[in-house]
Amino acid sequence: MKSLAELEAIKNKMKNQVGMRKDDDAHATRIVVGMATCGIAAGARPVMTAMVEEVAKRNLAHVTVAQTGCIGMCKLEPIVEVMAPGKEKVTYVKMDAEKALKVISEHIVNGRVVTEYTIGATEE
Amino acid sequence: MDFARSTVLVCGGTGCTSSGSQKVIKEFETQLAAKGLEKEVKIVQTGCFGLCALGPVVIVYPEGAFYSMVQPEDVEEIVSEHLLKGRIVTRLLYDETVQEDSIKSLNETNFYKKQMRIALRNCGVIDPENIDEYIALDGYKALGKALTEMTPEQVIDVIKDSGLRGRGGGGFPTGIKWMLAAKSPNVIGKYVCCNADEGDPGAFMDRSVLEGDPHAVIEAMAIAAYAINAEQGYIYIRAEYPIAVKRLQIAIDQAREYGLLGKNIFGTDFSFDLDIRLGAGAFVCGEETALMTSIEGMRGEPRPRPPFPAVKGLWEKPTLLNNVETYANIPQIILNGAEWFQGIGTEKSKGTKVFALGGKINNTGLVEVPMGTTLREIVEEIGGGIPNGKKFKAAQTGGPSGGCIPASLLDVAIDYDSLIQIGSMMGSGGLIVMDEDNCMVDIAKFFLEFTVDESCGKCTPCRIGTKRMLEILEKITQGKGTLEDLDKLESLAYNIKESALCGLGQTAPNPVLSTLRYFRDEYEAHVVDKKCPAGVCKALVSYSIVADKCKGCSLCARQCPANAITGEIKSPFTIDQDKCIKCGACIEKCKFNAIIVQ
Numbered sequence: 001m002k003s004l005a006e007l008e009a010i011k012n013k014m015k016n017q018v019g020m021r022k023d024d025d026a027h028a029t030r031i032v033v034g035m036a037t038c039g040i041a042a043g044a045r046p047v048m049t050a051m052v053e054e055v056a057k058r059n060l061a062h063v064t065v066a067q068t069g070c071i072g073m074c075k076l077e078p079i080v081e082v083m084a085p086g087k088e089k090v091t092y093v094k095m096d097a098e099k100a101l102k103v104i105s106e107h108i109v110n111g112r113v114v115t116e117y118t119i120g121a122t123e124e
Numbered sequence: 125m126d127f128a129r130s131t132v133l134v135c136g137g138t139g140c141t142s143s144g145s146q147k148v149i150k151e152f153e154t155q156l157a158a159k160g161l162e163k164e165v166k167i168v169q170t171g172c173f174g175l176c177a178l179g180p181v182v183i184v185y186p187e188g189a190f191y192s193m194v195q196p197e198d199v200e201e202i203v204s205e206h207l208l209k210g211r212i213v214t215r216l217l218y219d220e221t222v223q224e225d226s227i228k229s230l231n232e233t234n235f236y237k238k239q240m241r242i243a244l245r246n247c248g249v250i251d252p253e254n255i256d257e258y259i260a261l262d263g264y265k266a267l268g269k270a271l272t273e274m275t276p277e278q279v280i281d282v283i284k285d286s287g288l289r290g291r292g293g294g295g296f297p298t299g300i301k302w303m304l305a306a307k308s309p310n311v312i313g314k315y316v317c318c319n320a321d322e323g324d325p326g327a328f329m330d331r332s333v334l335e336g337d338p339h340a341v342i343e344a345m346a347i348a349a350y351a352i353n354a355e356q357g358y359i360y361i362r363a364e365y366p367i368a369v370k371r372l373q374i375a376i377d378q379a380r381e382y383g384l385l386g387k388n389i390f391g392t393d394f395s396f397d398l399d400i401r402l403g404a405g406a407f408v409c410g411e412e413t414a415l416m417t418s419i420e421g422m423r424g425e426p427r428p429r430p431p432f433p434a435v436k437g438l439w440e441k442p443t444l445l446n447n448v449e450t451y452a453n454i455p456q457i458i459l460n461g462a463e464w465f466q467g468i469g470t471e472k473s474k475g476t477k478v479f480a481l482g483g484k485i486n487n488t489g490l491v492e493v494p495m496g497t498t499l500r501e502i503v504e505e506i507g508g509g510i511p512n513g514k515k516f517k518a519a520q521t522g523g524p525s526g527g528c529i530p531a532s533l534l535d536v537a538i539d540y541d542s543l544i545q546i547g548s549m550m551g552s553g554g555l556i557v558m559d560e561d562n563c564m565v566d567i568a569k570f571f572l573e574f575t576v577d578e579s580c581g582k583c584t585p586c587r588i589g590t591k592r593m594l595e596i597l598e599k600i601t602q603g604k605g606t607l608e609d610l611d612k613l614e615s616l617a618y619n620i621k622e623s624a625l626c627g628l629g630q631t632a633p634n635p636v637l638s639t640l641r642y643f644r645d646e647y648e649a650h651v652v653d654k655k656c657p658a659g660v661c662k663a664l665v666s667y668s669i670v671a672d673k674c675k676g677c678s679l680c681a682r683q684c685p686a687n688a689i690t691g692e693i694k695s696p697f698t699i700d701q702d703k704c705i706k707c708g709a710c711i712e713k714c715k716f717n718a719i720i721v722q
Contacts, residue, residue, distance in 0.1 A: 001383040002391040004268045007259060014260030017166070021131060021185050021249055030186075035210050052129045052164060064186040065129045067210035 015061045029063045029108060031055075034079040036070035042077035043096060050097035051080070054104045063108060076122065082107060091119045128166035130207055133183040135248060137172030137335050138328070138367055139489070144195070145169075145180035151199040156207070165207050168257075171336015173248035175235055177488035178218060183230075183248075190230050192218040234505050235487050240468065242476050243291075243329075243452035244492045247336030252371045255378040258339040264384055266455035267343050270350055271390045274458075279351040280306060283454070285462035287474035292319055292410075292447030293525065293551045294627070295473070295540035301444065304434035306352040308442035314354040315443040316345050316396075318451060319415055320361035320368070323407040324523025325574060327554035329478040330448035332490050334361070334368035337452065338375035342398060344454035346385065349396045352444050356397060360415050363402040372400060407524075407578035411626045412445050414580065425582045426626035447552070449478055469495030473539030481507050483556040484514065493538075500534040503557055514559035518642070522551025524571045524578075525631030527638025528564065547638040549631070563660035564643040565650055569597040571635040579628065586629030589620040593636060601661040605651040614640060659721040662706045666722055671696040673718035680710035680719065 001007060033039070033048045052065050071079055076093035080103065083089050090113050092103060099117055106112050115121060134140075134149050149169060156162045173181045178192035182202070189212050191202065198216055205211045214222060220233040230236055241247075250257040258264070270279050284299025305314070318341060322330040334341065345357045361369055376398055379385040387395045401419045408414045409424040416438045418424035437443025453475060457465045469475050473495040479502065482488055486508035493502060499519055503509070510516055518528040521538075527548035529536070536542050540550050558567065572594045581587045596613050599605045617633030617640075624630045640647060649655050656664040669680075669689075674696040681689040681697055688704040691697030699710075699719075711719045 001264075001389065004265075004272060004390065007264055007268055010256055010259045011262070011265075014256045017128070017131075018250065018257055018260045021133070033210075035208065037209075040209075048129065049164070066186050067129075069209055069211045 015059075029085070030083040031063060031065045031108070032068045032081045032083065033065065034069070034071050034077055034081075035067035038070055038074035039077045039079065042074075044078040046097045047078045047080060047095045047100045050100040051104060054101055055108075058104070058109065060104075060108065073119075076119065092117045093119050093122055128164055129186075130165045131185045132165060132167045132207075133170050133185070133248065134167065135171070135173050135179060135181040136169035136252075136367070137176070137247075137332055138365075139172060139176030140179035140181055141367065143179040143193075147196045148180050148182065148194050148199060151196040152203070155199050155203040159203055159208055161203070161207055168251045169253070170250060171247040171252050172244075172332040172490055174239075174244070174332075174490040174492075175218075175487060176490065177486065181248075187212060188229060189213075190218045190221050191216040234508065235489075235491075238497065238501055238506055239492050240476050240494050241492050242456050242468075243333060243340075243449050243478055244336070244490065245456070246340065247332060247490075250337065252336055252338055253374050255339060255375065255382060255384075258337070262459060263339055263455075264343050266458035267346050267350075267384070268390055270347050270458055271392045271394055276306060276351045276353065279347060279458070282458060282462045283351075286457045286465040287462075287469075287472075288450065288453055288457060288465065289473060289540060290447060291449035291453070291477065291552070293522065293549065295550060298446065298450055301434060301446070302348065302351050304432070305442055305444040308435055310353050310442070313356065313439075313441050314352060315438045315441055316349045316352065316354045316357040317416065317419070317438065317443055317445040318345055318357070318359040319410065319412065319445055319447045320359055320365075321403045321410040321415060322362065322365075322448075322552060323405075323410045323578075324525075324552055324554045325571075326480060326482045326556050327523060327552050328480045329490065329553045331365050331368050333448050333452050333478075334365070334372055338368075338372045339379065340455055341372075341448055341451045342375055342379050342385070344451035345398060346389070346396050347454055347458060348444055348446065348451070350394050352442070354444070355395055356399075358399055358401050358419055358438070360401045360403055360409070360419055362405050364405050369400065369402065376400070406580070407574075408580040408626070408628050411628055413626065415445070416443060425580050426628070428625060449553070470537060470539045472541055477538070477550065477553060479553045479555040481555050481557070483520075484510050484559040484562070485557040486511050495539045496537040498535050498537050499529060502538075502555065503534070507557065510557065510559050514561065516557065517560050517562055518558045518564065518567075520548075520556040520558065520567065520635070521554065522549040522631075522634070523554045524574050525549060525627065525634055526551045526554075527634045528558075528567065528642060529638075530642040532642075547634070547641050549634070561658055561660070563601075563656050563658035564639045564646045565597065565601055565656075566658075566660045568636045568639045569594065569601060572597060572632070575628065575632040579632075583623075583625035583629060585620045585623040586625065586632065589616060589624075590629070590632050592616060593620070593633065597636070600647065600650050601656070602663040603650065603654040603661075607648070607651055610640065610644075610647055610651065655722070665706060666701055667699050667704055667706060667708075667710065667719060668722065669697055669699055670718050670720060673716050675716055675718075677715070679713045679715070683709045683713045685709065 078095040080092045106114050182191040182194045221228045280302045288298040289295040403409050409418045411426050414424045414426040433443040478492045576590050579586045676694040686705045688700045
C-alpha cells in the first residue's frame with residue numbers, strides 16, 4: 001500500500017458488497033421482484049439476474065434488489081416494483097430482461113419512469 | 125462474485141461454532157448450489173453478533189432477517205422460502221424482531237437497543253478473513269490519516285484528549301501510557317505489544333474482537349508504533365483460542381500482502397511488522413511483566429515495577445502494552461476525533477465497555493454499552509433478566525480480581541471509579557450473574573481456588589497467603605468455621621493486597637472481601653447456624669421428605685444412586701441421612717415437590 005488513493009480504490013470497489021449490511025437504508029431505492037411460483041414460471045429469474053448484474057455494473061450503491069412473494073396478479077408476472085424514498089411506488093408488469101435493463105437506465109439512473117411498462121399502461 | 129442480491133451472514137465466533145454454525149454454513153453452500161443461487165447469494169462468515177445464547181445466528185440482508193438457533197435442517201427452508209421465493213421464515217426469527225407486518229430492526233430489540241458498538245462495530249458485520257471488507261468500512265483509513273496527516277505527538281494528544289483508559293482492567297489512561305513510551309529514548313528498538321491473554325473465567329470479549337475484527341487490532345498497533353517510534357510488535361494470545369489465532373494470522377498475512385505491514389507503509393518512512401506469540405494458558409501471563417517475560421521465551425513470572433514497561437519492557441527495551449479492546453477503540457478515535465469519544469460515557473470514564481454476560485441470565489452473550497450504564501439496565505433489559513423466575517442476588521465483575529455487587533447496588537452507573545468504590549472493579553469485562561441458588565461463600569471459594577491454582581509461586585503472600593485463605597473458606601463451607609475465622613480471613617486478605625508482587629496477588633482477595641462486605645450474613649449463617657442458606661455447601665445441607673406431600677411413588681428411591689431412600693409404595697418415604705450423598709437427584713425427579721433442602 002503506497003498511497004491513500006489505493007486504499008480508497010479498494011474501499012470503492014467493495015462498497016456494493018457490504019453496503020446492504022446496514023439497517024438504516026432509509027435513503028436506498030428498493031427494487032423488488034415477484035418471485036413466487038407464478039413469477040418464476042413467467043420468467044422472473046432472468047429479470048432478477050439482469051437487474052442484479054446491471055446494478056453491479058453501474059456501481060449503484062444506493063440500490064438494493066430484493067425479491068418478494070406473489071403480489072396477487074399472477075397473469076401480469078413477472079412484476080417488478082421500484083420503491084424510491086419519498087416517491088410513490090412504481091409497479092412494472094410483464095417484464096423481461098431487456099425491459100429490466102431499460103428500467104434501470106431510465107428510471108433508476110435518470111429518474112424517468114418507463115410509463116409504457118407500468119401497470120397503468122396495461123389497464124388502458 | 126461481484127455483486128450479490130442477498131448476503132447471508134453466519135456467525136463463526138467460538139460461541140456459534142460450538143453450537144454448530146460450521147455445519148449450517150456447509151448446508152447453505154449445498155442448498156444454494158442445488159437451487160442454482162450460488163451466484164446471487166453470498167455467504168459470509170462473520171465474528172460474534174453478541175447473542176451467543178441464541179446461536180447459531182444467521183442474518184439475511186437486505187431484509188435484515190435475524191434467524192436464531194438455526195440448525196442444518198432449517199437451512200433448506202430458509203433457502204427455498206426466503207432466498208428463492210422471498211418469504212421470510214417467521215418461525216426461525218428471533219422472537220423479539222417479529223412484529224405484526226414487518227421485521228423489526230435488530231437495533232430496536234431489547235438486547236441491542238441500549239448497546240453502542242465501537243470496539244465491536246465490525247463484529248458480526250464483516251468477514252474477518254477478508255481484508256477488503258474491513259477496508260470497505262473505513263479500515264486502515266485511520267492509519268493512513270495518522271501517517272500522512274499527523275505527527276506522532278498529535279496522535280498521542282488525540283488519544284490523551286479522548287480520555288480512553290485501559291480496557292484490560294486497571295483503567296490506566298492510554299494516552300499517558302503512550303506518551304511515557306514515546307518519551308523513552310529509542311536506543312536499539314522499542315516494542316508495541318498486545319495483551320490477548322484473556323484469562324478471567326467467563327470473559328471472552330478479546331476473543332470475540334480478534335475473531336470478528338482482527339484488522340482493527342493490527343491497525344491500532346501500527347498507529348501506536350508510529351506514535352512511540354517502534355518497528356516491531358507482538359500479539360500475545362493464548363493457544364486455547366484457535367479460531368482467533370487462525371484469523372489473526374490470516375489478517376496479518378493479508379496486511380503484509382497489501383503493504384499495510386512492512387516497510388514504508390503508505391509511502392512514508394514508517395515501517396512496522398507484527399508477530400503472534402502463543403501463551404500456554406497461565407493466568408499470570410495476563411500480568412504485563414509476566415507476559416513480556418513469557419514472550420522472551422522464559423517462564424512466565426512477574427517482576428517488580430518500577431521500572432515500568434514504558435521504560436524497560438520486552439528485552440529491556442521501552443515497550444507499550446495495551447489490551448485488545450483498548451486497541452479496538454483506537455482507529456475510531458483517530459477517525460472521529462477526541463471530542464467525539466469524550467462525548468460518550470461518564471466524567472472520568474469515556475467511551476464504551478464490552479461485557480461478557482454469563483451465569484444466571486437469559487441472553488448469555490457479548491454486549492457493548494456506554495460507560496455509565498447501570499447494572500440494572502445490563503441485567504434486566506439487555507440481558508433479559510434471570511431465567512426461571514428466580515431472584516437476582518449478585519453480579520460478579522472483574523473475575524478473580526473483582527468482586528460481587530449486591531442487588532441493593534443495581535442502580536450504580538458502571539464506570540472504573542464507581543466499581544472500585546463499591547469494592548469490585550471493571551476488570552477485563554466478565555459479568556457473571558448470580559441468583560438465589562448461588563452461595564456467596566462458595567463463589568468466593570471458587571475464585572480463590574482459581575487464584576491458588578494460578579499463582580505462579582514467586583512471592584510468598586500470594587503463594588502461601590491465598591492458600592491459607594482458601595483453607596479457612598473450606599473450613600467454613602464444611603461447617604467448622606468460627607467467627608474468629610472471619611476476622612482472620614479479613615486481615616489476611618488486607619495483608620496479601622498490600623504485599624503481593626503483582627496484580628494477581630494484589631487483587632486475589634477481592635472476591636472474599638466484597639462478599640464479606642455485602643453478604644456477611646451468609647458467612648455468619650455458615651459459621652453460627654451451620655447452615656448454607658442457598659443450599660449449596662453439601663456439608664451443611666440435609667435432604668428430607670415432607671411426609672404430607674409424599675405420595676409414595678418410589679420414583680426418588682429408584683433414582684437414588686446411594687440407595688438412601690426407603691419406604692413402602694403409597695406411604696411416605698424417608699431419607700437415611702448417613703447414606704445420603706446430597707447429589708440432588710431425588711429432587712429433580714420428584715413430581716410433588718415433596719423433597720426439601722435445609
